[in-house]
Amino acid sequence: MRILVLGAGGVGGYFGGRLVEKGEDVTFLVRSRRKQQIKKNGLVIRSVNGDFSFTPKIITKTDTVAPFDVVLFSTKAYHIEEAINDLKPFIGEKTVIIPLLNGIVHLSPLKQAFGSDKVIGGLCFIETTLNEDGDIVQTSVADRLVFGEIEQPDTDRIKQIADTFSGTKANFVLSDHIAQxxxxxxxxxxxxxxxxxxxxxxxxxxxxxxxxxxxxxxxxxxxxxxxxxxxxxxxxxxxxxxxxxxxxxxxxxxxxxxxxxxxxxxxxxxxxxxxxxxxxxxxxxxxxxxxxxxxxxxxxxxxx
Incomplete structure (x- = not known):
């Protein structure tokens, strides 16, 4: 599956990086400033669970590429409107969006913008920050990303996503009660x-x-x-x-x-x-x- 990670900060950069480490096809949608930083230093994860550094595939909102299969939507809540607009060109008919924002109010604008069928449930437990060089620093062991269908837990697409996420150094967990x-x-x-x-x-x-x-x-x-x-x-x-x-x-x-x-x-x-x-x-x-x-x-x- 082709995976797009919105942002390359502490959350998106970490989980996207772990998927790259496994060998999955991952692209990061970033702003121009972050793009320049990554081009200079690469994307670096400094983690108690194991370090990993790599040169990621990156795009900005002005690039033209084919729609993606899965999107990890990992922006801050106060940037959601801008992030939705940036993301729209990369969403296709069968794209699945997994939001990793804190709280619950983000579901409504995401469903309104992309359609309820494209938005599933998601959350993560991780303590990360970016240092002065833009490296992702993780100091505690928790690195769990939970995802699942909100309405019908057992679908073919969620099984395919779960298979894609399996086998990474981070914990990707499929839930059949994601709303709770x-x-x-x-x-x-x-x-x-x-x-x-x-x-x-x-x-x-x-x-x-x-x-x-x-x-x-x-x-x-x-x-x-x-x-x-x-x-x-x-x-x-x-x-x-x-x-x-x-x-x-x-x-x-x-x-x-x-x-x-x-x-x-x-x-x-x-x-x-x-x-x-x-x-x-x-x-x-x-x-x-x-x-x-x-x-x-x-x-x-x-x-x-």
Missing amino acids: DMYHKYLIIAVVSGVTTLMRAPMGPIRESDGGQAFIQHLLEEITQIMKASGSPIADNIVEKHMQTIEELSYDMKSSMLRDMEKGLSIEGEHLQGYLLKLAKEFGVDASLLKVVYQNLKVYEKML
């Missing part, structure tokens, strides 16, 4: 990004601080209540499961949102915590802790 997986990821990322940005600290010191565990759990319970009130497909025991996962996060683990704040970059607060607050208001759920988290993000954005 996406909401579970949304829940934990909203909590982890919320507390790390509010405290300006990695997870270890937050957990070990006096009252830290209770704060994390109260925020988790609050967002869970919002999701349940809005009819989201989350498991009844998800709070207990997520608290165990949070306890197992590495001491130095930082959310990507905190890393972006440390670099003075834009953040996805409106798409994550902001959307949850809209749901809380719509369904009459108290969200006092989430409001504090969101206010902190708005102050940061004001100071950019």
